[in-house]
Amino acid sequence: MEAYNFKEIEKKWQDKWQDEPAFKAVDFHPTKPKYYILYEFFNVSGGLHMGHLKGTVPSDALARMKRFQGYNVLFPIGGDAFGLPAENAAIKAGVQPQQFVVSGLENALSQTKRIGLSFDWSRTICTSDPEYYHWTQWIFLQLYKHGKAYKTKGYVNYCPSCKTVLSNEDSQGGKCDRCGSDVIQKERWVWFLKMNEYSEKLLGNVDRIQMAEHLKEAQRNWIGKSEGMQVSFKVVNDKNDEVGNFEIFTTCIETIYGITFMVLAPEHDLINKWLPFIKNKNMVEKYKNDTAKRSALDRMADQKQKTGCVLEGIFAVNPVNGKKVPIYIADFVLAGYGTGAVMAVPAHDQRDYEFAVAHNIPMIQVIEGDCSKCAVEKKEYLVNGAKLINSEEFSGLSVKEAKNKISQKLIEMKLGKKQINYKMTDWPFNRQRYWGEPFPIIFCPHCGEVPLTEKDLPLVLPIVKDYKPNEHGDSPLSKAKNWMNIKCPICGRDAVRESDTMPNWAGSSWYWLRYVDPHNDKCLADYEKLKYWGSVDVYTGGTEHITRHVLYAFFWQNFLYEIGAVPSRDPFAKKYGSGLLLDDQGKKMSKSSANGVSPMQVIDEYGADVARLHLHFLSGFEDNVPWTYNGISGITNFIDKVWNLQSIIKGEEVTDKHRIDLNRLIKKVTEDYEEFKPNTAIAAMMSFIKMIKEDSYISKEELRIFLILLNPMAPHITSEIYERVFGKNIVNENWPKFDPQCLETESVEIPVQINGKKARVITVNRNVSQEKLLELIKQKYPELFADGKVIKKVIYVPNKIINIIK
């Protein structure tokens, strides 16, 4: 028989699959149940790398298996094309982003085909197509109309290199997610989406989704729920006249008698209001300016040196005892969290302690413990049963009791209320860049913000020559005068458009909905179709998106649900995070670090089936794994053996000898594909082939079943052999079922332990009784009992193990 020519054969099948009807999802299929498998769409800023192979192939395998199992499978793909990555790549290549994206997506998709992925190509979308971003803009318009989008001046993360505002999600660790520069805080006009309002609902999504616990934990930490008290403090001048008040948030109200100073974030608005009463205005202004200049990273780097500036001439009054304490501004207090102000209890909070030491502020201890070297914090006093001291009528109470009673007292005084805060902030949604969705908003000097009407959508991004960001951080669109200047639709006078664009996460925050109905020009997707396809059954992609894209997705889906545009709050029922593919230095393979091994290189040399199998035999789906060619010969060997099965076909039906192995294989492979464990599925198939080789024959029925089992991971070779042997296209086959009666052999090998140590192995009939088994052991291995010791106890796990205790 001729050798397996993967080049010719893989090409043949890939061409066939371009238009394979079996891979097309059918809306409202009359008989088949639906199954929606989603792989994160490609960011169109470079070609594919091996990392994409790691993510896509097990999803493809699941899609192929589900089709065999009789499901109506939706397995689509598309391009995430707007945003900084694509724009920066276009700048680097010196071409227009429009051009760059079209060729980039085409390239990515053609590479995808060469991996043998069975996407439904008829549903391909691209976020920078007006047909698509029409609906991204429509969603923004709905957010705006429902009060979930607002423009305000605020301090936000800003990347001086990309010259644009960034969200917290885009500047994790104080570094720009795109270019790695240090992020600074800048006051700018910002479009915010009210994501914080959705915190509790997002926690609901996190609870309901099926996902690895550590990923859920990462999301919960990011949302950062904490329960405490919000308390109002009066502000007085040095003559004791009340000049204002402010609110603080605390989770440790039990320490309120320990307050010796108060701290506001330097950006806090009220400071300007109090300025007339502040005696050291210059120092205060200077501190505010210094803070503004420091990058987020700088601020974090000096955690031990707590800087700050006292507001001379005004004081805060402790509501429980009337005590006057100084007020500071300091950059360790964050403007964006809670109320941007805190009560400082140096005896019981380490940051307050360090600040007090640095600024020579006294301490008052109010909970038992040793505060001489550092603060006694809640993680200590909450567990050791310490009691309150120096706290008037609350002294002597346990912390838990005091928490309740002090809260109660403040609530009765109408100065406090229970409050839940979340770390997750509202989403800064505009970028001063060209390559994104234009905002459907007009600014009129007379009418203010005027949203476009829905029939004006899509608002098409104009093609401009100079689209690079400029030094002042103005948006490139502001220079496109013809586009910018417009008559106000209300009053008809001169007005301008919003010149900022949306961030690259906008288009990806709803794309799974569009696959359901990709060409609808009446709405984002037909409601009945959305109902039919429901939540994505299995969503796969990188874990690095877990606290960004996935949370944005939850947010938009909740909003769209609330306005009746989609039928469910949950975009995804189950999420698997694929591990990273690393280079030989242990670094992540990515387009940005240019260390990616091209999958095309591997496919050219070994073929797509070998590439698919090798990569997924290397490690588990969720594990990070360094790319290596080591071991690939084991896979080529396996593929050759599979090809050569054609020459040892004998008989039609499954032989008795192979029946159990085959049924076990069906069970194992089915479960492993379902659970994203391709590595052990492949191992099981190798073992099966080993057994077949030993026996030197395979019946037609065994071959048929084996080919179907292997097809999801190695679709090309299995399709070819199937066609040659059975004269049909394998895609129309049914997934084999195992017979539960045929999983077990009649005899079993049982390890015999003496006092917990393995001594012998005995082969007996399945389901033998303990008495009978013991008798057989005594007969066969009398030497184990030669010492004459009495058997004290026997533990027998049927068909598994027997342990004899003497």
Next chain:
RNA sequence: GCCGAAGUGGCGGAACGGCAGACGCACACGACUCAAAAUCGUGCGGGAAACCAUGCGGGUUCAAAUCCCGCCUUCGGCACCA
């Protein structure tokens, strides 16, 4: 600092209370060959053996890589969150 995950042969990794090292790579020997490659076969944690072995030290259990407690190391996430 906080949260999380993981430490198993020369290597990638199985098993996740019940025979540790499945499956593969590498290696060694043998067959085929004039020879080599490819292929096939055999062996392959350590130890002469009793035994010892799943990062280290304890514990629970008839039985622990697996469960519990305390360390160490590595990786990932968050990071002054009041």
